[in-house]
Amino acid sequence: xxxxxxxxxxxxxxxxxxxxxxxxxxxxxxxxxxxxxxxxxxxxxxxxxxxxxxxxxxxxxxxxxxxxxxxxxxxxxxxxxxxxxxxxxxxxxxxxxxxxxxxxxxxxxxxxxxxxxxxxxxxxxxxxxxxxxxxxxxxxxxxxxxxxxxxxxxxxxxxxxxxxxxxxxxxxxxxxxxxxxxxxxxxxxxxxxxxxxxxxxxxxxxxxxxxxxxxxxxxxxxxxxxxxxxxxxxxxxxxxxxxxxxxxxxxxxxxxxxxxxxxxxxxxxxxxxxxxxxxxxxxxxxxxxxxxxxxxxxxxxxxxxxxxxxxxxxxxxxxxxxxxxxxxxxxxxxxxxxxxxxxxxxxxxxxxxxxxxxxxxxxxxxxxxxxxxxxxxxxxxxxxxxxxxxxxxxxxxxxxxxxxxxxxxxxxxxxxxxxxxxxxxxxxxxxxxxxxxxxxxxxxxxxxxxxxxxxxxxxxxxxxxxxxxxxxxxxxxxxxxxxxxxxxxxxxxxxxxxxxxxxxxxxxxxxxxxxxxxxxxxxxxxxxxxxxxxxxxxxxxxxxxxxxxxxxxxxxxxxxxxxxxxxxxxxxxxxxxxxxxxxxxxxxxxxxxxxxxxxxxxxxxxxxxxxxxxxxxxxxxxxxxxxxxxxxxxxxxxxxxxxxxxxxxxxxxxxxxxxxxxxxxxxxxxxxxxxxxxxxxxxxxxxxxxxxxxxx
Numbered sequence: 001x002x003x004x005x006x007x008x009x010x011x012x013x014x015x016x017x018x019x020x021x022x023x024x025x026x027x028x029x030x031x032x033x034x035x036x037x038x039x040x041x042x043x044x045x046x047x048x049x050x051x052x053x054x055x056x057x058x059x060x061x062x063x064x065x066x067x068x069x070x071x072x073x074x075x076x077x078x079x080x081x082x083x084x085x086x087x088x089x090x091x092x093x094x095x096x097x098x099x100x101x102x103x104x105x106x107x108x109x110x111x112x113x114x115x116x117x118x119x120x121x122x123x124x125x126x127x128x129x130x131x132x133x134x135x136x137x138x139x140x141x142x143x144x145x146x147x148x149x150x151x152x153x154x155x156x157x158x159x160x161x162x163x164x165x166x167x168x169x170x171x172x173x174x175x176x177x178x179x180x181x182x183x184x185x186x187x188x189x190x191x192x193x194x195x196x197x198x199x200x201x202x203x204x205x206x207x208x209x210x211x212x213x214x215x216x217x218x219x220x221x222x223x224x225x226x227x228x229x230x231x232x233x234x235x236x237x238x239x240x241x242x243x244x245x246x247x248x249x250x251x252x253x254x255x256x257x258x259x260x261x262x263x264x265x266x267x268x269x270x271x272x273x274x275x276x277x278x279x280x281x282x283x284x285x286x287x288x289x290x291x292x293x294x295x296x297x298x299x300x301x302x303x304x305x306x307x308x309x310x311x312x313x314x315x316x317x318x319x320x321x322x323x324x325x326x327x328x329x330x331x332x333x334x335x336x337x338x339x340x341x342x343x344x345x346x347x348x349x350x351x352x353x354x355x356x357x358x359x360x361x362x363x364x365x366x367x368x369x370x371x372x373x374x375x376x377x378x379x380x381x382x383x384x385x386x387x388x389x390x391x392x393x394x395x396x397x398x399x400x401x402x403x404x405x406x407x408x409x410x411x412x413x414x415x416x417x418x419x420x421x422x423x424x425x426x427x428x429x430x431x432x433x434x435x436x437x438x439x440x441x442x443x444x445x446x447x448x449x450x451x452x453x454x455x456x457x458x459x460x461x462x463x464x465x466x467x468x469x470x471x472x473x474x475x476x477x478x479x480x481x482x483x484x485x486x487x488x489x490x491x492x493x494x495x496x497x498x499x500x501x502x503x504x505x506x507x508x509x510x511x512x513x514x515x516x517x518x519x520x521x522x523x524x525x526x527x528x529x530x531x532x533x534x535x536x537x538x539x540x541x542x543x544x545x546x547x548x549x550x551x552x553x554x555x556x557x558x559x560x561x562x563x564x565x566x567x568x569x570x571x572x573x574x575x576x577x578x579x580x581x582x583x584x585x586x587x588x589x590x591x592x593x594x595x596x597x598x599x600x601x602x603x604x605x606x607x608x609x610x611x612x613x614x615x616x617x618x619x620x621x622x623x624x625x626x627x628x629x630x631x632x633x634x635x636x637x638x639x640x641x642x643x644x645x646x647x648x649x650x651x652x653x654x655x656x657x658x659x660x661x662x663x664x665x666x667x668x669x670x671x672x673x674x675x676x677x678x679x680x681x682x683x684x685x686x687x688x689x690x691x692x693x694x695x696x
Contacts, residue, residue: 001267002054002061003252004091004218006030006325007199008271013052015063015087015098016040022611024128024268027096029199031272031326033128034163035096037119038197040087042067043112047085056244057222058252058615063087067112082106083185092214093207095198102193104185115180116195120163122153124328129269133333142176149176157330162200166208169193201325225251225261228662229289232627235655242583245590246623249615250285259302260295263621265322266593266613275300275320275345276407277618279352284557284621286352286359287628287635287661293356294365300349301372305340310397313341313405317379319349321402334400341401342409343394344431346376346384347438351505354441357448361637361664366445377442377458380435386425390468391485392435393425406431407555408498408533408547412540414484417493419539422486429481430498432469433505436462440506448638466507474512480519481508495519495535497555503562513566520559521571528600530556530578536597543597543607550609552594553579554618557625564629569648576626577650582606583623591619627656631672632695637664644681644694649674657684666690 002009009027012018017025017038027035040047042065050064065085070078082105089098104110127133137155147170151163171179183191198208209217232243253264257273263285264270265277278300282293303323305314312335313321321342329337353373357366366373384392394405403411406428414422443458473481475491481499482491499516502508508516519525524535527543530551534541543549560575583589585605593616596607613619630653632645640663649656649672658670666688673680681694 002058002089002091003264003267003271004059005093005255007091007094007096008267009035009089009091009096010268011061011089013063014040014046014049014065015052015061015089026123026128027197027199028125028268028271029094030201031125031324031329032161032199032201033123033125034120034161034199035118035197036121036123037117038098039117040100040114041117042083042085042114043070044115048080056248058248059090059218059222061087061089063089078106078110078112083110083112090215090218092209092218094200095196095208095214097211097214098195098197099211100193100195101190102183102185103190104187107187109187109189110185111182112185113180113182115178117178118149118151118165118197119177120151120153122155122161122163122327124326125269125324126326126328126334131328131334133328137327144174144176146170147174149174149179151176155327155330157327159202159327159330161202161327164198164200164208166196166198167193168196168211222251225254226289228660229291230287230661231659232288232624233657233659234653236652238584238589239580239653241589242580242591242623243627245583245588246620249590249620250281250617252615253617253620254292257295257299259298261292262295262299263292263617265618266616268613270322270613270616272322272324273299273320274322276342276348279345279348280554280558281617281621283348283352283355284554284618284625286355287633288624290356290359290362293352293359294362297349297353297356297365297369300345301369303338304372304375311335311400312337312339313396313398313401314338315340315379315383317346317375317377318383319345319376321345321405335398339398339401341394341396341398341405343384343392343405343428344407344434346379347392347431347434349373350376350380350438351434351441354438354445357445357638359635359637363448367449370445370449373442373445377438380438381461384435389427389489390465391427391472392431393427393485394431395425395487406498410545410547412545413533413547415492415494415540416486416490417539422484422492424487426487427485428498429473429483430501430505432465432473433502433507436465436469436507437505439465466509469502469507470509470512478519479515481516494538494540495525496538497525497531497533497552497559500531500555500559500562503566504558505562506565508562508566510566513562514568517563517566517568517571521574526574526578527551527597527606528578529582529595529606531559531575532597544609546594546609549597550594551597551606552619553582553591553622557622557629560626560629564632564646567646569630569632569646572626572629573648573650576630577652579622579626580650580652586614590614591622592616593619631656635663639691640664640666640689641691641693642668642670644672644692646696647672647679647681647694649679663690664688668692 026033047065140152439462446455669685
């Protein structure tokens with residue numbers, strides 16, 4: 001799988017695109033599949049696979065192939081393993097670049113033919129996922145020119161979408177579905193062939209460059225994306241594999257928008273802007289590189305709802321849930337062209353703004369989005385709490401929108417102890433935590449902006465919410481908080497991971513924090529690999545479900561941040577160790593979106609969830625949040641301070657090195673090392689004025 005910008009591609013191991021498995025293979029751009037078939041054949045046969053790999057930087061697919069035996073009248077005329085075929089593919093600016101290099105290792109010249117078979121169905125990504133449409137648009141006749149084919153489709157939205165395929169050198173034969181080449185390769189000689197496939201949505205022309213020019217531009221872009229960010233290394237090479245894989249996976253998902261960098265949610269199904277996902281990813285990665293947070297805030301501020309639209313679940317001040325391109329979104333067959341059906345994106349937006357300022361001291365940027373922050377606060381107070389009971393709730397208005405509008409958005413994810421589903425409007429426990437943190441963050445920003453009355457009012461609102469929260473959500477018999485309050489204000493008394501987010505938000509009373517954490521790491525909620533979304537004591541627990549018993553890495557990272565906030569470092573180490581051990585078993589140390597919640601069994605790895613996105617942004621960013629929690633690390637840029645509070649390292653880590661950590665205009669390199677009786681922080685390099693504070 002490859003991704004770049006608005007484009008991604010799913011291949012088989014041969015570098016081909018075929019209708020096999022779940023049928024998801026293809027070249028996609030802006031929510032449409034522009035190529036549904038690309039098959040390379042050697043003399044009419046499939047070559048033999050030697051190896052296939054995605055380069056470490058996630059930028060290129062490299063495939064090594066060789067020829068099978070070719071016979072004539074029962075005699076082998078070309079033994080296998082004489083022709084090496086190397087395919088290297090990458091994406092750049094809406095186009096797929098695929099280079100084929102043929103090398104002849106025999107002692108004689110070889111005459112051989114090969115072909116590319118191609119096709120484009122222009123399916124909307126929701127069709128690929130299984131949505132049924134009553135009608136589709138019209139496939140237009142292919143246009144064939146020397147070395148070039150254009151395949152087109154006129155959608156029901158009256159927009160033409162085109163796939164442009166070009167070949168260099170020219171094929172011997174070319175039609176609307178195949179290109180055929182006949183070549184002679186000298187003994188120990190080689191030939192190179194390039195195929196470029198551009199995606200042209202609506203009236204946009206594909207930006208197709210020469211292969212080498214595009215490859216150089218892509219490499220430069222990868223370098224620029226990470227410019228100026230901190231880097232991590234540890235004493236454990238397996239942990240380094242997890243960290244390094246997570247970095248490149250995250251930047252695979254990062255896309256340049258007109259408002260800055262934005263981490264798209266996940267491939268293949270969520271390769272687009274999601275408000276919640278982008279915010280939580282930016283929060284987890286904030287201490288490493290705040291540029292992501294700025295890009296997320298800028299984009300979401302620019303796309304904040306300004307009017308009520310029930311089809312989009314939009315209300316003034318509300319922050320985006322997701323945006324989609326493609327024919328079905330344009331026609332309104334799905335409401336997700338610009339959709340606002342998440343109850344938590346709005347308070348999370350305010351939280352991120354506060355965290356961004358603390359990390360950067362970028363007051364000018366905060367001033368520029370302060371009207372958006374105020375609009376979000378107005379939504380929280382008015383539209384988010386229509387019955388004025390003091391809690392923010394959700395209730396779907398769009399008939400095609402999401403029924404459940406928290407991060408666990410499966411239809412069966414909010415329920416009572418008897419298994420019955422909660423009826424709305426629903427006040428989720430973690431959302432109240434987010435609102436509390438948003439009010440505190442906004443109060444701090446208002447104070448910095450010299451708005452003392454506004455700051456005082458926001459702090460008073462936060463105090464009131466905290467008192468109501470403790471009164472209505474705490475369940476003494478569970479030792480934790482209820483999952484939600486339903487429309488009748490009845491608590492959903494089930495043990496879930498959701499209250500762990502309240503630890504991270506700081507709304508939990510210090511007297512109850514340890515009890516909440518204890519329920520999350522007991523044998524019913526902690527699988528041995530991570531904290532389950534639902535305890536195995538609950539009726540709807542299912543370790544194979546999406547949200548009712550599975551383990552989500554980002555969920556665990558948020559919970560660990562909450563444990564660190566309350567000084568529960570031993571529990572932080574448990575969560576870190578479970579996910580670190582998971583990284584040892586998953587392919588190429590790539591943390592998936594989620595995995596099954598079965599109990600850990602000796603000598604076996606975790607049970608995978610077969611359709612989990614991998615990579616996914618907030619899963620990739622989880623390791624950076626976990627390390628921050630281990631170290632008790634916070635950055636106060638206005639005061640030019642880096643703090644370590646009760647730093648601890650698990651047995652797997654003797655040392656963590658942090659390089660090029662920037663605070664304002666200062667830069668430091670730090671080493672955190674575990675000793676028999678404590679953990680020490682050493683300044684290896686310091687450029688500029690920044691204080692390092694370590695509190696044992």
